[in-house]
Amino acid sequence: MTFHERARFPMGFRCASRNVGLKPEARDLTLFASEVDAVAAAVFTRNQFPGAPIVLARETLKGGVLRAIIANSKVSNVATGARGVENARRMAAAAAAELGTDAGKVLVSSTGVIGVQLPVEKIEVGVRGMSADLQDNPLVGAEGIMTTDTHPKALSLSVGSATITWVAKGSGMIEPNMATMLAYIFTDAAFDAATLDRLLRDAVAVSFNMLSVDTDTSTSDTCAILANGLAGRVDEAAFRDALIAGCVRMTEILARDGEGAQHLLRVTVKDAATADDARVVAKSLVNSPLIKTMVHGADPNVGRILMAIGKCTDARMNTSATNAWVNGYQVVGGGERLEFDDAVVRAALTVEVVDLEVSLGVGNASTRAYGCDLTKGYIDENAAYYSS
C-alpha cells in the first residue's frame, strides 16, 4: 500500500484551523467540511463517563449523514454535565451557521483537560469566517486538534479513482476501546451507510483497538469516516484493504508519538488457541511497564516476556513450547530463556521500531498490538498536565 508523499483530501473535502484563544498561541480549533452530504459511520469510547461531545455525536450519527466536523483542543468538555452538552450543541450550531448547513450534520469533538467547562463563546466568535480559510492540506486540520502530540498527523492514499485521507491526534490516555482518541477518515468513494459502518468496524478492530500508550481509556475517543461519493463506486475489497492499511499505519504513528515515547513497540502473538487469547496476550505485553522500560533501556531482560505472557492466567498456552523473538532474534525457546549474546539483543532493542513476536504453541490464531516504551517524558507530561 503506497501512501501519498504529501497527504491531500479526497474530492470535495477541505479543512481550516485557527487559534481562537483556548490556547495562548497555537491553533486550537479545526473545521472539516464536505461540499456535499457524506454518508458517515463512527465508533466511540466505551468509557462510562463519555464527554459531552460523545453524547451529542451519538445522537448526530443516528442521522447517518455528515457535512462537517468541528473539533477543538485544550478542553475536552468531559465531566461537565448538562451545561457541557449544551455547549457542544452550541459548537455544532456555530459551525453549521458558518458553513450554511444543518447542525444535525455536524460532528463535534473536543480534546484536552477533563472537568473544565468549555469557553464556548470563544469558539462561536472564532469560527466566524473560517469557511474562507478552507484548504486542501489535511495537516492544517490536524494541527488544530493536537494536545501533547509532537507533530500533526495525516495520511492519504488512492484506491482506484477514489482517495482515502486520515487525520488524527493522540498521545496519552490511550487504550481505545472501540476507537481511538480522535481519528477522522475522509473518502470520496461511494458507500451505503451499512457497508461503511462494517468496513470501519473491521478496520478499527485490527488497528486503533490494538493500540495502547498507557492502558487508560479516554472519555473522548472518536473514530469517524465520511464518504461523500464524489468519486463514485470503487471495488469494495480494494477499499477495505486500503482502509485497514491506513488505519494500521496511523495507529503506528500514534503509538510512536505516545507521550514521551522513543520507540514504536509492535507485539505479534501467533499460534494462539483463539483470536481473543492472542489479543489478551498481545495487550499484556504491550502494556507491561516492565516490558516498556526494558525496551526504553535496551536492557536484554527478556525473562520479562515470559512474565507478561504468563500473567494472562486465562489464556491457553503450551508453556513448554512458548517461543519469543526480538526483531527476529530468538530469545525464548520451549518456555525457557535461551542462552544468547547480550550485545545482539541489546542492539535489537536499540532500533526505533521494536518487534516482539511470541508463539504460544497451541493453535493458529494471531494478532498484533501497538504501543511504545515508557520514559521519563511520560511522567513529565502527566505529573503537571492540568497545571501547565
Next chain:
Amino acid sequence: MTFHERARFPMGFRCASRNVGLKPEARDLTLFASEVDAVAAAVFTRNQFPGAPIVLARETLKGGVLRAIIANSKVSNVATGARGVENARRMAAAAAAELGTDAGKVLVSSTGVIGVQLPVEKIEVGVRGMSADLQDNPLVGAEGIMTTDTHPKALSLSVGSATITWVAKGSGMIEPNMATMLAYIFTDAAFDAATLDRLLRDAVAVSFNMLSVDTDTSTSDTCAILANGLAGRVDEAAFRDALIAGCVRMTEILARDGEGAQHLLRVTVKDAATADDARVVAKSLVNSPLIKTMVHGADPNVGRILMAIGKCTDARMNTSATNAWVNGYQVVGGGERLEFDDAVVRAALTVEVVDLEVSLGVGNASTRAYGCDLTKGYIDENAAYYSS
C-alpha cells in the same frame, strides 16, 4: 491493632542471613527455622510461568509441615527449565543438611532477575554454618531477600499468648494474583492445616491481592504461614483480626516502597453493586498511569478519576451519582467535577499517604486497593535492571 515497636519472632522461630557471593557485598541468602515442626499453608503466583522454586514449593506444601525456609535474592530461578527445579531441590537439601531436618520440610524461594541459572554451588557452600547465626531479629532475615527494596520489612504483634511475625520483600513486578512477591508469616499459635489455610486465604484476599505497584504479576509470588504451636491455642477470631491487620499493614509498607514511589496510594471504592465490581474499579484507579502521575505531581487533574472509573466498562455504576474524595475533600459530585480550590486539592495530594475514595452509588459493597505513584525512579530502576 498495636504492632511491637521492634519486630521479634514467635517462640521457636529464628533466622539468619549472609552474603554468599550472589551479590557483590549485600546479604543475599536467608534462612528461617522453627525448632519444631510447624503446620504450614501458602499461596503462590498464578502466573503460568512460575519459577522453579514455586514448582518445588507446591510439592513441598502438600506435606503441610515446614521446619525452615531458605530464600535467596539476586537470581529468581525462573524460566530455567528442569535444571532450575533441580537447583531448587539442591537448595532445599543444603538447608535441610545444615539444620538436621528433612528437605521435604524446607520451603525454597528465590527472587531477582528472571532467566538466569542459579549459582547453586555458592548457596550450598554459603549455607554451611548458618545455623550458628540464627537469631531473634526478623529484620536480619528480611535483609537477605531484598532486591530493589529500599529497606528490610518486618512486623510483629501479640494475640493472647501468641505472637505473629511478618517478613516480606517486594518493590517491583507487583500485582500479586493469589499472593505477593515474598511474604512469610510466623506464629507460635496452634492451628490445624485446614484452618490455617482458610485464615491465610481470607487475609491475603483483602491485603496482598489488593496491592499493585505496576500491574505486572511476578513469576515468584509466595506468601506462606508457619504455625509451630509452641504458644498453644488462641482465640480464632482475635487471631484472624490480627492476621488481617498485619497483612494489610505489610501491604501498605510494600506499596509505599514500590519502585521509585514517593507516595502510598490507597483507593477505597464503596457503594458498589458487588465486591467484584468494587475490586475492578479500585484496581483500575490504583493502576492508572494517569492517576499515579497525578498523585506524583500533586496535579489536581481529578477529572482523570472519572476516566479511570468509567473505563471499567462492565462494572455497574450510577454515572449521575458517582462521587469522589481526595483525602476527605470532595472533588467529584453527581458524576461531574466539582468547582473547588485547586490549592486545597494540591495540598491534599502532597502528603505522603493519599486516600482516594469513590462511591459508585449503586449498592453496598466496598473494598480497598493499595498502590503508589509513578515516578522517574521507577524508570531508572527498570530500564537497566538486568544490566545493573
